[in-house]
Amino acid sequence: MAKTKAPEASSGRFAYDGLDRVIHEKARLGVLTSLVAHPKGLLFGDLKQLCKLTDGNLSRHLQVLEEAGLVGIEKSFAHNRPQTVCRITAEGRKRYLRYLDVLEQVVRDASAAAKGEVSPGGQRGLAPA
């Protein structure tokens, strides 16, 4: 019997193109989730604590997010002391929600895979030669 080729439908079945790397990075995922949960913004110090990041690390990731247009950073003074407020932008929220859709698909695939269910892509495993 001729060996069947993996169906074309399965091509890229687990590629997860929508997992935006700017958002997917572990620390940035925490930062964005914090900011989505606090749409009025968070102080740099509170964000640092919520995400257990160092000053340097948080600054670096905020810079990436700001350059990508996902986060806005506002420096001001309160009680004569400088403070930095970080907020998610409208674009950031939109992209975060799109990312979340893909992440939910990953979790569904992964749960199905771990339970040994046939995944919807219909791809085969290793058949005897």
Added chain:
Amino acid sequence: MAKTKAPEASSGRFAYDGLDRVIHEKARLGVLTSLVAHPKGLLFGDLKQLCKLTDGNLSRHLQVLEEAGLVGIEKSFAHNRPQTVCRITAEGRKRYLRYLDVLEQVVRDASAAAKGEVSPGGQRGLAPA
């Protein structure tokens, strides 16, 4: 009224320590999900197609996964042609499931955050000074 400090309980609320970086990387997440779904193993070529990766990229990620003990790679001959079979190890499956637990928590947090629900950590947003 004295300004209240963010409760200690909220420290690290969005740190997601359990998001194992070896597994979380986008391409490797696809590779591992494919392999969990095919516990008997997948041929290199099929894995490449499922994850839409180049030969070089897939090789590089498989090496990281093999060095971490998550994936086993077996080179052999079939019909006088070399073939490479990739399988998830028992340790790999265990770590993948642990990762999945954290990922599900992220999705729950993110959904709650996006809907504007108060998240269970009880952290505050920006309060008027």
